[in-house]
Amino acid sequence: xxxxxxxxxxxxxxxxxxxxxxxxxxxxxxxxxxxxxxxxxxxxxxxxxxxxxxxxxxxxxxxxxxxxxxxxxxxxxxxxxxxxxxxxxxxxxxxxxxxxxxxxxxxxxxxxxxxxxxxxxxxxxxxxxxxxxxxxxxxxxxxxx
Numbered sequence: 001x002x003x004x005x006x007x008x009x010x011x012x013x014x015x016x017x018x019x020x021x022x023x024x025x026x027x028x029x030x031x032x033x034x035x036x037x038x039x040x041x042x043x044x045x046x047x048x049x050x051x052x053x054x055x056x057x058x059x060x061x062x063x064x065x066x067x068x069x070x071x072x073x074x075x076x077x078x079x080x081x082x083x084x085x086x087x088x089x090x091x092x093x094x095x096x097x098x099x100x101x102x103x104x105x106x107x108x109x110x111x112x113x114x115x116x117x118x119x120x121x122x123x124x125x126x127x128x129x130x131x132x133x134x135x136x137x138x139x140x141x142x143x144x145x
Contacts, residue, residue, distance in 0.1 A: 007034040007046045010053075012066060020069045022057045024050060039065035 008030060013023035025035065027050045034046040035053055041061035047053040056062060069076075 005031070005033040007036045010035050010037045012069065018073070020066055020073065022062075022066060024054060024057070037062065041065075 008025070010025070012020045015021050034048045036044070036046055037053075037056060039062045041056070041059050045056075047056055
């Protein structure tokens with residue numbers, strides 16, 4: 001069976017001024033997988049060489065995509081912060097649910113142990129009653145069926 005390598009998705013870099021720029025990744029890190037770009041110029045196109053990808057990032061569609069990313073970076077920043085807040089809230093909700101589930105499981109374990117003790121006590125009392133021993137043994141046998 002052959003191992004299928006999936007291409008990496010290209011992520012532009014950011015310069016010191018916070019602007020999104022193209023920076024061609026090290027091709028040796030891609031190890032024959034190639035790279036895909038999310039700019040939309042050629043959907044599902046895998047660039048197999050550095051030269052092909054360099055040509056791609058010079059295309060008008062790719063350049064417009066980089067310009068749009070720079071224009072929308074404030075919106076992306078705000079959306080990122082909003083997503084971080086949502087993730088934190090979901091973690092807190094999940095933690096509360098996990099705590100409640102653990103508490104309920106503990107309560108059920110205690111209740112089952114108490115019920116088991118009651119059953120054992122009643123079974124012991126029934127077996128000690130004169131004249132009822134045979135009926136008790138028959139009922140206990142039926143419980144094990």
